[in-house]
Each structure stands twice: as structure tokens, then as C-alpha cells.
Amino acid sequence: MAKAITQINIQEKTEEEKDQQIQKDLLKQITDNHESIQTTLEIIEELQQAGILDMAKGLLRMREKIGSISIEKVNQPSMHHLIKNGFHAIEFVGKIEPEELEKMMNGVIHGMERMSKETEKDEEISMWKMFKTMRDPHVMTALSYLTAFLNGMGEEMGKKKPH
Template identity: 35%
Template structure:
């Protein structure tokens, strides 16, 4: 009969063996991702050529000073207003119907195209031609939309005024 195992001896790899295993893993990863690593090295080379790496290096070396300056700038009253305005703009954009905005922007773009084309005409616009233009359905549609926007804005401003008082 065999002798019972009473002691288990753990064999720890030597530092040289650990280093050899690490190098083997690294070479394997390089071989698997060679194309990506070459692209990454190309990007790093371009960043170095443009001086961005030098700037990043300087920022990282002075990160405490840079962070202090950033915090001071963020605490300026104008920065608080910018952040609040930015949040209000995003809320406003989120409340709008994208299809309506697309339609409105298409109309504005087309109007700008017509205005710049007319600008190169060298023809003066008379009051008579403006009056005739008011009869056109396109002009009536635009004016109706603008008046509706003004009415809606006025209603909102009036509500705010009444709410404050």
C-alpha cells in the first residue's frame, strides 16, 4: 500500500519565471492586437508632433495648480450663469417637437437663401412691392407663424409676471 501524503509543499515560481510568464503574455497580446497597437502608436506620434503630449505632460505635472485655477474659474458668477443658461437651453430644446423644429429650420434656411439671392440683385425694395408681397400666401403663412410665436411668448411672459406678483 502507498504511503499517505502528510505534507504538501507549495512551489513558488522564481522572479525570473514570473517575468518570463509576463513577457510571454505581453507578446501574445501584441500578436493578437498588432494592428490596433500600431494605430494607437500612430495616434500618439501625431499627438506628439502637434505638441499635445507636451501640453498634457505639463498639465499633469502641474495638476494641483491647474485644478485650483479651474475651481476658481468655476466659482465665478458668470460661470454659474453660463451653466444655468446651458441647462435651460437643453430643457428648452427637450421640450420642442423635433419635426416642428425641422420644418421651421428648413423654412429659415430657405428664407436666408432667398434673401442672399435677392441681395445680389441690386434692386431696391419699394413700399409698394412690400405691400404686394403681403398678399402672397407664403408671406401670410410666415407672418401668421411669427405672430403666433409672439402671442405665445407674450402669454408666457404674462404668466411669469402674474406669478411673481
């Protein structure tokens, strides 16, 4: 019959052997991932040349001061309104069909260009010229859109708020 094992000898690695194993493992990882490491180093070099690493280093050194200033600014009532308004603006734009928004924005841009040209003329506009302009089909189209817009806006603003 075999003898029972009463003692287990565990061979502890020395610090030097542990260090050698760590170095061996790191070299294996570097070898296996040399392309990724090379790309990362190139990115870091570009960040250094652009001065971004210096800026990040400065931000980290001043993090407590920057943090306290940021918190102070965010806690102002006007900032709360800005954040709420930002969410409402995003929600508003999200409700508009992309094609409609593009058409409207293009119209605004073209209207601004025309307005700029008109203001460069530096001539006085008579009432007769205003009435004549009102008969222009483009002006009539814009006015009909504008009155429809004002009508819808008035309907919404006239609704009573639920309490």
C-alpha cells in the same frame, strides 16, 4: 498505515524565475493581441504627428494651474447662469418636433438670405411699397405665424408664477 504529513515543502520561485514567467506571459499576450497592439501604435503615431500628444503632455504638466483657473471660472455667477441656460436650451430644443424645427430653421435661413439681398439694393422703402409687400402671400404667412407665436408667448408670460 500511512504516515501523517507533518511538513509541506513549498518551492519558492527565485526572482529570475518570476521575471522569466512575467516575460513569457507578456510575450503570449503580445502574440495573441498583435493586431490590436499594432492598431494602437498606429493611432499613437497619428496623435504624435498631429501634435495632440504634446498638447496632452503640456496639459498634464500644468494640470494644477489649469485646474485652479477652471474652478475659479466655473465658480463665477455668470457661469452658473450659462450652465442653467444651456440645460434650458437643450430642454427647449428637445420639446420641438424635429420636422417643425427643420422647417423653422430653413425659413430663418431663407429669410436671412432674402434680407441680405434686400440690404444690398441700398434703396429707400416707401410706405406704399411696405403696404404692397404686406399683401404678398409669403409675407402674410410669415406674419400669421409670427402673430400666433407672439400670442402663445404672451399667454405663457402672462401666467402668474406659483410661489
